[in-house]
Amino acid sequence: MAEAFQPFSRVALIGIGLIGSSLAHNMKAHGLAQHIAITTRRAETLKRAEALDLGDSYHLEAADAVAGADLVILCVPVGSVGAVTKEIAASLAPGAIVSDVGSVKASVVKAMQPHLPENVHFVPAHPIAGTEQSGPDAGFLELFERRWCILTPVEGSDETAVERLKAFWTACGSDVEVMSAEHHDLVLAIVSHVPHLIAYNIVGTAADLEKVTESEVVKFSASGFRDFTRIAASDPTMWRDVFLNNREAVLEMLGRFSEDLASLQRAIRWGDGDSLFELFSRTRKIRREIIEAGQDTASPDFGRGPKHEVKQEG
Amino acid sequence: MAEAFQPFSRVALIGIGLIGSSLAHNMKAHGLAQHIAITTRRAETLKRAEALDLGDSYHLEAADAVAGADLVILCVPVGSVGAVTKEIAASLAPGAIVSDVGSVKASVVKAMQPHLPENVHFVPAHPIAGTEQSGPDAGFLELFERRWCILTPVEGSDETAVERLKAFWTACGSDVEVMSAEHHDLVLAIVSHVPHLIAYNIVGTAADLEKVTESEVVKFSASGFRDFTRIAASDPTMWRDVFLNNREAVLEMLGRFSEDLASLQRAIRWGDGDSLFELFSRTRKIRREIIEAGQDTASPDFGRGPKHEVKQEG
Numbered sequence A, B: 001m002a003e004a005f006q007p008f009s010r011v012a013l014i015g016i017g018l019i020g021s022s023l024a025h026n027m028k029a030h031g032l033a034q035h036i037a038i039t040t041r042r043a044e045t046l047k048r049a050e051a052l053d054l055g056d057s058y059h060l061e062a063a064d065a066v067a068g069a070d071l072v073i074l075c076v077p078v079g080s081v082g083a084v085t086k087e088i089a090a091s092l093a094p095g096a097i098v099s100d101v102g103s104v105k106a107s108v109v110k111a112m113q114p115h116l117p118e119n120v121h122f123v124p125a126h127p128i129a130g131t132e133q134s135g136p137d138a139g140f141l142e143l144f145e146r147r148w149c150i151l152t153p154v155e156g157s158d159e160t161a162v163e164r165l166k167a168f169w170t171a172c173g174s175d176v177e178v179m180s181a182e183h184h185d186l187v188l189a190i191v192s193h194v195p196h197l198i199a200y201n202i203v204g205t206a207a208d209l210e211k212v213t214e215s216e217v218v219k220f221s222a223s224g225f226r227d228f229t230r231i232a233a234s235d236p237t238m239w240r241d242v243f244l245n246n247r248e249a250v251l252e253m254l255g256r257f258s259e260d261l262a263s264l265q266r267a268i269r270w271g272d273g274d275s276l277f278e279l280f281s282r283t284r285k286i287r288r289e290i291i292e293a294g295q296d297t298a299s300p301d302f303g304r305g306p307k308h309e310v311k312q313e314g
Helices: A018-030 A043-051 A062-066 A078-091 A106-115 A159-171 A181-207 A214-219 A225-231 A236-245 A247-269 A273-292 B018-030 B043-051 B062-066 B078-091 B106-115 B159-171 B181-207 B214-219 B225-231 B236-245 B247-269 B273-292
Strands: A011-014 A036-039 A057-059 A071-074 A097-100 A125-127 A148-151 A175-178 B011-014 B036-039 B057-059 B071-074 B097-100 B125-127 B148-151 B175-178
Touching: A011 A018, A011 A062, A018 A036, A036 A043, A036 A062, A043 A057, A057 A062, A062 A078, A071 A078, A078 A106, A078 A236, A097 A106, A097 A159, A106 A181, A125 A159, A148 A159, A159 A175, A181 A214, A181 A225, A181 A236, A181 A247, A181 B181, A181 B214, A181 B225, A181 B247, A181 B273, A214 B181, A214 B273, A225 B181, A225 B225, A225 B273, A236 A247, A236 B273, A247 A273, A247 B181, A247 B247, A273 B181, A273 B214, A273 B225, A273 B236, B011 B018, B011 B062, B018 B036, B036 B043, B036 B062, B043 B057, B057 B062, B062 B078, B071 B078, B078 B106, B078 B236, B097 B106, B097 B159, B106 B181, B125 B159, B148 B159, B159 B175, B181 B214, B181 B225, B181 B236, B181 B247, B236 B247, B247 B273
Parallel strands: A011 A036, A011 A071, A036 A057, A071 A097, A148 A175, B011 B036, B011 B071, B036 B057, B071 B097, B148 B175
Antiparallel strands: A125 A148, B125 B148
16 A cells, blocks of 8 residues: 555654554554654653654654644644644644544544644544553554544545545555544444443442452453453543543433443343343344454454454354 | 363263353363263254264253263253253252352352252352353363362352362363352452443443444444453343342442442543543553453453554553
């Protein structure tokens, strides 16, 4: 894919965590940028990025990194994008594409857009890819491979800029989708934000029990709980910002979740096995669709990971 | 381990799903039984077990399988153990060990014990191992490897019988733990039953939305939701029975979960980032403990499975 791609002359990565460093690996491997300028607030992290040879120049001031860049990508927690944009606004080159990688979009647009000069192209983006790891060491080349990247252009976004960014993410291995920021936030609330909140919540509940000790929870975690702890080990700062910045959509989806859970609770209390069975059969079907859509494999995973190939769907 | 094990002369497996067939593989591989008698209600399933060469004799009548057996293991859904026990009671050999593999224990004891003759040894068991697959084809040798098996002997259980069953499960690769049926049910409610219920619930909620289509949910599932669908693809009959039979403990844990979730919901509504951050940091610690306890690896898994080794903990 990268062959056809006309490289950017200078890409500024603001923030060099999991996403930023994975982007750096991609740009180097696929020749997507003639120069990669890396900036991050913490000197220690910047040093680490340099030690890992992730870029071509390293800057403690974001404004220095974006000067002369034709692509600027904010890879910082969603809660910081407003302040960062304000900081770099005056140094942005005319015609530059300004983008981000935040997990929420409407609030990012609201926070960034007022600070941006008229002569740059603002195209917000969200690569749906991640691990529970963070920091410049966490990045790897294949992070975006066959993962969706959603672009949410604002009203009046330049078509050429959108196409250019699309090609960039495609070169990183992503499948690109375009939708409105508002719709993005609703979709992500149900497929990502609420699942994370629930995972965080149950791990917290388990830790606070008196009748079951924490060491018992840890010991017997393989029976389902373990999968939740992996999700609940995700970066606390990033996720705090996600919830604060996608409040409306999360609260809406959470309301429905709680309503449905109350009805399941009632079914258990009253011994209504048919309702339980009906739901449990319906959810199995969705799992099959996900496997068919190539978003996961059918390999069983409970217990110990990927060692055992599945023989048939049960 | 199996070298030191004195094989049973005849083991009757009642039910030949994932657990039953995995036990058959283990008994054959490690020489734990001189004769494996398999019984299941559905002729088709029994035929399949025979085609897979899982046992030495095959019976449509459970009573025929248990005749002369010195170990009888019920591998049927928890809701059926009472009826099955009633059916086999008269055919049980004096001195036989009678056990099961159910995910709940107090209700199993309550359902089975009244039917059992005085001269057999009743030792309920729960191997905490499984995949979301079911049926005789789903079984494999390593299912119990390094997984916990919890024995919940009843009052007056014969020590020798408990030790013998412990050795049997150890030979299958399990780590064995002994506790009361009641405590088992509380522990499992929080580490397994409530997580499953929540996973079923959110997959159901997602399927019922109007503003986000099911195909969007499937498409973008890799962002967290996907892990829930795997859990929510577990066997509907087994799980219906689990919830109906561990009602009290599940409702207790669910009550706490909902209380905690309401408080998180409030934190989001009022923009209380500190409370969110505090919880999200605390849950990370539990994840580390699970990795240290060898119940999971630190490999990142979001996105595409086990291909990428982690370089460091974030």
